[in-house]
Amino acid sequence: MAKKKAVAKKKSAVKAVKNTAFGQCGITTTIPNKYYLVAGHDEGMTPLNAFDNALVDAGIGNTNLMKMSSILPPNCTQIKPVKLPLGALIPVAYASKVSTIVGEVISAGVAIAIPQDPKLNGLIMEYSGAGHKEEIEKIVRSMAEEGMRKRGYKLKEIKSIAAQHKVDHTGAAYAAVVLWW
Amino acid sequence: MAKKKAVAKKKSAVKAVKNTAFGQCGITTTIPNKYYLVAGHDEGMTPLNAFDNALVDAGIGNTNLMKMSSILPPNCTQIKPVKLPLGALIPVAYASKVSTIVGEVISAGVAIAIPQDPKLNGLIMEYSGAGHKEEIEKIVRSMAEEGMRKRGYKLKEIKSIAAQHKVDHTGAAYAAVVLWW
Amino acid sequence: MAKKKAVAKKKSAVKAVKNTAFGQCGITTTIPNKYYLVAGHDEGMTPLNAFDNALVDAGIGNTNLMKMSSILPPNCTQIKPVKLPLGALIPVAYASKVSTIVGEVISAGVAIAIPQDPKLNGLIMEYSGAGHKEEIEKIVRSMAEEGMRKRGYKLKEIKSIAAQHKVDHTGAAYAAVVLWW
Structure with a gap:
């Protein structure tokens, strides 16, 4: 008793x-166990404002994003986008492209390769450039697949997202994997 | 009892x-609730040494700065610069400019737009380039203002800081918002 | 009792x-108290794949690296490379170089200057470029030494590591100081 x-x-x-x-x-002391994918695009007064507006469009513009290289932890579960606490420190892997070439089409995409073995990590890849989002997304998916092959991991599936933007004066495209707890 | x-x-x-x-x-597990602004500039043997020396000049050269995109959390209070623990992991938003063009004037600035509603987040913007610090600071302040407009936040005030450097051989200018607890 | x-x-x-x-x-809430040096290099299908493969070659390719500027905390002890948890958030200072110039020799190096006074912090410097690793490592060591001089710290020793790669089609060289607990 x-x-x-x-x-x-x-x-x-x-x-x-x-x-x-x-x-x-x-940022907590443990390994993130949740994730979701977002993408956005917009114009802005300056390149950084265009980037900021694309973050807002992607729904993560009011947090402190900390860029990291680019692993999906084992047992990390996909969730629907959540309302992150304002100003929180958020680990993300992202691709972005800013352009001031009027009329240019730009895109940014991320892909996650998920292994068959749930004890292994997944791999996130980022790619951006001039071009349509289908092309960019195809490239970034093949990059993630290549990284799994290189590790000798058997691939279960690839998830991806991309954003496309046609530049009016100063535009940005953005895509990210948000890690969370 | x-x-x-x-x-x-x-x-x-x-x-x-x-x-x-x-x-x-x-980096703690909670959202930062304190902040302060710093700026510095210096020469150096190499571009990275010039950057490092500008950090030392700004008073944050003996910490591990982790760059983040760029939100002032709600209820984050401005404090006077503190002696940060040596080697601590510090979230910062910063602008920097390094130049090896002898005689060039370079500047780096950051601005924080603070909303009227204390439950909302502020926005930090960064800008740097060739030019005098008054110009750079004016630009970065207008960038922060624009970001608030875009969010539909009513502006309370803008705080900003900038550093200017005239390049001797290899120079750097640096400005940052340090978040802390 | x-x-x-x-x-x-x-x-x-x-x-x-x-x-x-x-x-x-x-990332824990305290200042890292362990560190080790790693380096790696490889080819890849794209620049980011080459970078990723160099990380795998260096033994840290399955973690989430968070780049920071570049201090060795006081009382941080060198350890042998450990198996980091898959997907963990790891603070690192690193240098990298990616090249698509066939036949080019590229190198990346990091150096840590350690002060005589154990209560003071050390300084990590990063450098990369075309060239052999002996040259790159010599430069990055002199950069770290210069940073100590600038701080008025008496130097105890410098530790360094570098990786070299001869580009086949798309190659990367990578060197890092991993901080850990």
């Missing part, structure tokens, strides 16, 4: 920790 | 957590 | 915290 109480107390301490340490998580 | 003790115990557990987990915080 | 128990309880709470918060650490 005393033992039970001690266990209960320990559990409550752990819970307190979770509430404290993981309450409004930005 | 027993209840009081339990509460006290829980509080003490939480305090222990804080001391453990947030004792020497670099 | 009651006091002893209370202390034991507090310790156990702290231990619970550690297990929770630091269980599978990626």
